[in-house]
Amino acid sequence: MAGFFSRARGDSPFKRILIHLLLIFACLVAIYPVLRVLTVSLRPGGSVFSMDLSMIPADATLENYTQILFQSDFWNWLKNSLIVSLSTALVSLILAAPAGYAFSRFKFVGKQPGLVFLLVTQLFPATMLLLPLYIMLIKLSLINTFLGLVFCYMSISLPFSIWILKGYFDTIPIDLEEAAWIDGSTPMGAFFRVILPLSTPALSITALFSFMTAWSEYIIARIVLQNQGLFTWPLGTVTLQGAYYTNWGPFSAAALLISIPVVVLFMATSRYLVSGLTLGAVKG
Amino acid sequence: MAEVKLVHLIKDFGKVQILKGIDLTIPDGEFVVLLGPSGCGKTTTLRLIAGLEEVTEGEIFIGDRKVNNLPPKQRDIAMVFQSYALYPHMTVYDNMAFGLKLRRVQREEIDQKVKATAEMMELTPYLKRKPRELSGGQRQRVAVGRAIVRNPQVFLMDEPLSNLDAKLRVQMRVELSKLHQKLKVTTIYVTHDQMEAMTLGNLIVIMNQGIIQQMGTPGKVYDYPANKFVAGFIGSPPMNFFPAFIDGEEEPFFQMASFRLPVPAQHREVMRGYAGKEVAFGIRPEDITVDQTDSEGRIPVKAKVEVLEMLGAEIFLYLSSPEEAFVADSASEKATSDRYLKLRANPAHSFIARVDPKSPAKEGDIVEVRFNLEKSHAFDGESEEAIY
Amino acid sequence: MSVTTQPAAACAAPRKKPASVRFREHMRRNRLAYILLLPAILVIAIVVIYPFFYAFNLAFTNTNMYNINSPDKTPQYNAGANFTEIFSDPQFYVILGRTVLWTVINVVCHVSLGMGLAILLNRNLKIRALYRTLLVLPWAIPQVIVAMMWRNEFNTQYGSVNLILQSIGLPAVSWLTNPFWAFVAVCIVNIWLGIPFMMIIILGGLQSISPEYYEAAQLDGATAWQQFRRITIPFLKPVLTPAIVLGTVWTFNNLNIIYLITQGGPNNGTQILVTYVYRAAFDYYRYGYSAAFSVIIFLILLVFCLFYIRATRGAGEVT
Ligand SMILES: Nc1ncnc2c1ncn2[C@@H]1O[C@H](COP(=O)(O)OP(=O)(O)O)[C@@H](O)[C@H]1O
Ligand SMILES: [Mg+2]
Numbered sequence: 001m002a003g004f005f006s007r008a009r010g011d012s013p014f015k016r017i018l019i020h021l022l023l024i025f026a027c028l029v030a031i032y033p034v035l036r037v038l039t040v041s042l043r044p045g046g047s048v049f050s051m052d053l054s055m056i057p058a059d060a061t062l063e064n065y066t067q068i069l070f071q072s073d074f075w076n077w078l079k080n081s082l083i084v085s086l087s088t089a090l091v092s093l094i095l096a097a098p099a100g101y102a103f104s105r106f107k108f109v110g111k112q113p114g115l116v117f118l119l120v121t122q123l124f125p126a127t128m129l130l131l132p133l134y135i136m137l138i139k140l141s142l143i144n145t146f147l148g149l150v151f152c153y154m155s156i157s158l159p160f161s162i163w164i165l166k167g168y169f170d171t172i173p174i175d176l177e178e179a180a181w182i183d184g185s186t187p188m189g190a191f192f193r194v195i196l197p198l199s200t201p202a203l204s205i206t207a208l209f210s211f212m213t214a215w216s217e218y219i220i221a222r223i224v225l226q227n228q229g230l231f232t233w234p235l236g237t238v239t240l241q242g243a244y245y246t247n248w249g250p251f252s253a254a255a256l257l258i259s260i261p262v263v264v265l266f267m268a269t270s271r272y273l274v275s276g277l278t279l280g281a282v283k284g
Numbered sequence: 285m286a287e288v289k290l291v292h293l294i295k296d297f298g299k300v301q302i303l304k305g306i307d308l309t310i311p312d313g314e315f316v317v318l319l320g321p322s323g324c325g326k327t328t329t330l331r332l333i334a335g336l337e338e339v340t341e342g343e344i345f346i347g348d349r350k351v352n353n354l355p356p357k358q359r360d361i362a363m364v365f366q367s368y369a370l371y372p373h374m375t376v377y378d379n380m381a382f383g384l385k386l387r388r389v390q391r392e393e394i395d396q397k398v399k400a401t402a403e404m405m406e407l408t409p410y411l412k413r414k415p416r417e418l419s420g421g422q423r424q425r426v427a428v429g430r431a432i433v434r435n436p437q438v439f440l441m442d443e444p445l446s447n448l449d450a451k452l453r454v455q456m457r458v459e460l461s462k463l464h465q466k467l468k469v470t471t472i473y474v475t476h477d478q479m480e481a482m483t484l485g486n487l488i489v490i491m492n493q494g495i496i497q498q499m500g501t502p503g504k505v506y507d508y509p510a511n512k513f514v515a516g517f518i519g520s521p522p523m524n525f526f527p528a529f530i531d532g533e534e535e536p537f538f539q540m541a542s543f544r545l546p547v548p549a550q551h552r553e554v555m556r557g558y559a560g561k562e563v564a565f566g567i568r569p570e571d572i573t574v575d576q577t578d579s580e581g582r583i584p585v586k587a588k589v590e591v592l593e594m595l596g597a598e599i600f601l602y603l604s605s606p607e608e609a610f611v612a613d614s615a616s617e618k619a620t621s622d623r624y625l626k627l628r629a630n631p632a633h634s635f636i637a638r639v640d641p642k643s644p645a646k647e648g649d650i651v652e653v654r655f656n657l658e659k660s661h662a663f664d665g666e667s668e669e670a671i672y
Numbered sequence: 673m674s675v676t677t678q679p680a681a682a683c684a685a686p687r688k689k690p691a692s693v694r695f696r697e698h699m700r701r702n703r704l705a706y707i708l709l710l711p712a713i714l715v716i717a718i719v720v721i722y723p724f725f726y727a728f729n730l731a732f733t734n735t736n737m738y739n740i741n742s743p744d745k746t747p748q749y750n751a752g753a754n755f756t757e758i759f760s761d762p763q764f765y766v767i768l769g770r771t772v773l774w775t776v777i778n779v780v781c782h783v784s785l786g787m788g789l790a791i792l793l794n795r796n797l798k799i800r801a802l803y804r805t806l807l808v809l810p811w812a813i814p815q816v817i818v819a820m821m822w823r824n825e826f827n828t829q830y831g832s833v834n835l836i837l838q839s840i841g842l843p844a845v846s847w848l849t850n851p852f853w854a855f856v857a858v859c860i861v862n863i864w865l866g867i868p869f870m871m872i873i874i875l876g877g878l879q880s881i882s883p884e885y886y887e888a889a890q891l892d893g894a895t896a897w898q899q900f901r902r903i904t905i906p907f908l909k910p911v912l913t914p915a916i917v918l919g920t921v922w923t924f925n926n927l928n929i930i931y932l933i934t935q936g937g938p939n940n941g942t943q944i945l946v947t948y949v950y951r952a953a954f955d956y957y958r959y960g961y962s963a964a965f966s967v968i969i970f971l972i973l974l975v976f977c978l979f980y981i982r983a984t985r986g987a988g989e990v991t
Contacts, residue, residue: 124970
C-alpha cells in the first residue's frame with residue numbers, strides 16, 4: 001500500500017484488479033456518449049425516438065449516412081471549413097514563426113510588455129474581441145466572407161502560436177546559430193536554414209492547433225457567416241438538428257463522420273500539444 | 285593562415301568589465317592555448333575574435349585586416365564549440381558541407397573536400413549519420429572536421445575536449461596536436477585544464493580576471509612564473525607558498541613563521557632590496573625532499589605528515605609545520621617587530637611534498653623535510669609579481 | 673528571461689554615448705528583430721490591439737444595432753451608464769455568483785478526477801496506452817459535437833441519461849427544462865469534457881518524478897498519504913499551477929457548452945457571464961452594454977490571475 005500514489009513496482013493482485021476496474025469504468029464513462037451517437041446514427045428514420053438502450057439497434061441501417069453524404073450540403077460544409085481552417089493555420093504559421101523567433105532571440109523595445117500582452121489575450125472573454133471585430137467586419141463589408149472569419153480566428157491563433165513557438169525556439173541552443181554564422185550564413189539565413197528545419201515538430205503542432213481551432217469553431221462562425229452556402233461544418237451540423245431536436249439520426253451520422261479524422265489527428269499529436277502548452281505556460 | 289592580434293581589448297557586459305585590456309599577438313601558424321580558471325573571460329575573448337560579441341574597446345586584427353566590425357562570416361575563421369553545436373537535422377556530410385555550400389563552392393569540390401576531411405578524421409563510415417547517432421568522440425571529430433574542411437585562416441576551439449571522458453580526452457589531445465602539425469593553421473585553444481594546456485600548446489597564455497598574466501612556452505611558464513597566480517595555477521599539486529619577510533643584511537634569509545631559510549646565493553643581490561619587506565616564498569612539491577641523509581647540506585625543517593596519498597609512481601605528503609617546531613634562537617629586536625608578530629599569529633602552515641614512493645614516511649610521523657632552494661621562488665608581498 | 677548571447681543581443685553600452693548613437697546601434701543590432709516582427713505585429717494590431725481598445729471605447733457608448741449605422745442617430749458617449757446599469761442590476765450578481773460556482777465546481781472536479789486517473793494510469797499496466805487513448809476521447813471530439821450529443825442524451829423522454837436512471841428504478845429528471853437540473857447537466861458535460869486535459873498534464877508531471885524519491889520516503893517509513901503530500905504535490909506544483917490558471921480561465925470563459933446546450937436557459941438558470949454577454953451582444957444587439965460587460969469580465973480574470981500568481985509565488989517554489 002505504501003506505493004499507492006507512486007509508480008508501483010509490484011502491486012498486489014487485488015489492487016491490480018481494483019485499478020483496472022476503476023479505469024474500465026472511467027473509460028466507459030468517457031466513451032459511452034460517443035457510442036450512443038453511433039447507435040443513434042444507425043437507427044432508421046422512423047425509430048429515432050426510440051427508448052432502446054442497446055448498442056447496435058436491431059434494425060440498423062446506413063440510411064442516415066447516405067442521406068448526409070448525398071442529400072445534404074455536407075461536402076460543401078467540409079470544403080468551406082477546409083478553406084477557412086487551412087488559411088488560418090497557414091497564415092498564423094507564416095506570421096508567428098518569425099515573430100516567435102524575434103521574441104526568443106532578440107532584445108527589442110517592448111519585448112516584455114509584448115510577451116505579457118500575448119498572455120493577457122488568453123484572458124479575453126470571446127465577446128471582448130469578437131464584438132469589435134464584428135463591427136469592423138460590417139464596416140469593411142467583410143461580414144459573410146471567409147476572409148472576415150479568418151481574421152477573427154487569427155485573433156485567437158496568432159498570439160497563441162507566437163507564444164508556443166517562442167517557447168520552442170528558447171529550447172534550441174544559440175550555439176547552433178552561432179555555428180551557422182561562422183560557417184558563413186547571415187542571421188536571417190541561420191533562421192531559415194538551421195532553426196526552421198529543426199523546428200518542424202513545433203511548427204506542425206502550432207499549425208495543427210490553429211487548424212483545429214478554426215475547424216471546430218461555432219460561436220464566431222455563427223456570427224460572421226449568415227449565408228447558408230458559406231456555412232462551415234459546425235454551423236451546418238447544428239442546423240441539421242434544428243431547433244426542436246427532431247433530426248437526431250442525420251446529425252449523429254454527420255457528427256461521427258467529422259469527428260473520426262479529427263480525433264485520430266488529435267490522438268496522434270496530443271502529447272506534443274500538451275508539452276507545448278505547459279512549456280509556454282510554465283515560462284510565463 | 286594569418287597572425288591574430290588583439291590590441292587593448294576591453295569588453296563590458298552591462299556595467300561589469302569582463303576583459304580589462306587584452307594585448308596579445310598570436311604568430312601565424314602557432315598553436316596557442318588560452319588557459320585560465322572558469323569565468324576569467326576565455327570564452328569571451330574567443331567570441332570577440334569570432335565576431336559573436338561586439339568589442340567594447342580595442343582592436344582585433346586577423347592577418348592585416350581589422351575585423352572589429354566584420355560579421356563572423358567575413359572573418360574567415362572556424363570555431364569548435366564546447367557543445368560541438370552540430371546541426372542535429374543534418375547528416376555528418378551535410379554538417380561538414382554546410383559552410384562550403386554557403387560559400388557557393390562547386391558541388392564536386394565540396395564533395396571532394398568533405399570526403400578528404402572525413403578520411404583524415406576517420407569519419408568516412410559515418411557520413412550518412414545524424415549527429416545523435418554518433419558517440420561523443422565521433423561528434424567531437426565531426427565538429428573538428430567541420431572546422432577544418434573550410435580551410436579557414438584561424439581555428440578557435442572552446443574547451444573542445446571537456447565533454448569527453450578522461451581516456452578519450454588524452455587520445456584526442458594527441459590527434460589535435462598531430463592535426464596542427466599537418467595543417468599549420470593558427471589555432472587558439474581555450475581550456476581551464478592546465479594539464480591539457482601544458483601538453484598541447486606551443487605557447488600558453490594564462491589569463492585571470494580578464495587580464496593576461498603571462499605568455500610563454502609550457503617550460504617557461506612552469507619554471508619562471510611571472511607572478512604568484514601563474515605559479516599557483518600551473519602545476520599539480522600546486523606550488524607551496526609561505527608568507528615570509530626578508531631579514532639579514534649580508535646574507536639575507538626568508539623568515540617564515542616557524543623557520544628560516546637562506547636566500548640562494550645568485551638571488552642575494554636582488555633580495556637585499558626587500559630587506560624587511562613582506563614576500564611570499566614559493567617552492568614546488570617536487571623540490572621538497574624528506575630524505576634522512578642530506579648530501580647537499582640543506583637545512584632540515586620539521587614537519588608532521590597529516591595525510592599520505594600513494595599514487596604508485598610517487599607519493600604526495602600533506603605536511604604541516606608544527607608551531608612548536610620553531611625554537612626562537614634570537615630574541616633580536618626584529619623578532620618582536622610587527623611583521624614578525626603578524627607571521628607568528630598564524631604559525632601552523634600546511635604544504636605538499638611530492639616524494640619517492642620508497643620514502644619511509646608514514647601518516648602521523650614528524651619528519652625532516654629539506655627544500656631545494658635553487659628551485660625556489662619569491663614573490664612580492666604586495667604586487668605578487670615574481671622577484672625571481 | 674534567459675541571457676541571450678549574440679552580437680545582436682548585447683544591450684546598449686552603458687557609457688557616455690548620446691541617445692542618437694545608442695539608437696542607431698540598437699537598430700543596427702536588432703534590425704532583424706523588427707523585420708521578423710513586423711508582419712505579425714501588423715496583423716495583431718488589426719485583429720487584437722485595435723479591437724481591444726475599440727472594446728474599451730465602445731464600453732462607454734450607447735452603441736447598438738439601431739444607431740451604429742444610422743445617419744440620424746449616432747452612438748453617444750454615455751458617461752459610464754453601461755457600467756452603472758450592470759452594477760446596479762441584481763441579475764449581474766446572480767450571474768457572477770453562478771459563474772464562480774460553475775468555475776469552482778468544474779476546476780475542482782477536473783483537477784481531482786484528473787489527478788485520480790493520472791495516478792491510476794501512472795504505473796506499469798500492459799494496456800495503459802489503450803486506457804489513455806480512450807480517456808482522452810472527450811477532449812479530442814469537437815466541442816460543438818460534444819454539446820449537441822449531450823443535449824440529446826439529456827432529453828427528458830428519449831435521452832439515455834434518463835433511460836438509464838429509469839432502468840435502475842430512479843425517477844426521470846427534466847434536465848433541460850428545470851433551471852437547477854439544467855445547471856447540473858451543463859456542469860456534468862463540462863466536467864466530462866475537461867478531465868482529460870488535467871489528466872494528461874498531471875500524468876506528465878507524475879512521470880517526471882523519479883521513483884527514487886518514493887523509495888527513499890518508503891525507507892523512511894512514510895505512509896502513502898505522506899508521500900502524496902510531501903513528494904507528489906510539491907513536484908506537481910510547477911505543472912499544476914499554470915494548468916489550474918489556464919483551466920480556470922477557460923472554464924470561466926467557456927461559451928460553447930452552455931450556449932449550445934441551454935443557451936443560458938431555462939429562465940436564465942444556466943446563464944454565466946460569457947453566455948449572458950454573448951446573447952446581449954448578438955441576440956439583443958446591445959453593443960455598448962456588451963462591451964462594458966466584456967471589459968468587466970476581463971478585469972475580473974486579470975485580477976484573479978494577478979492574485980493567484982502572487983499567492984503561488986509567495987508560497988515558495990519547489991527547487
Ligand atoms: N552575455 C553575457 N552577459 C553578461 N555576462 C557575461 C556574458 N557572457 C559571459 N559573461 C560573464 O563574463 C565572465 C567571463 O565569462 P567567460 O568568458 O565565459 O569565462 P570562461 O570561458 O573563461 O569560463 C563570467 O563572469 C560570465 O558570467
Ligand atoms: Mg568558457
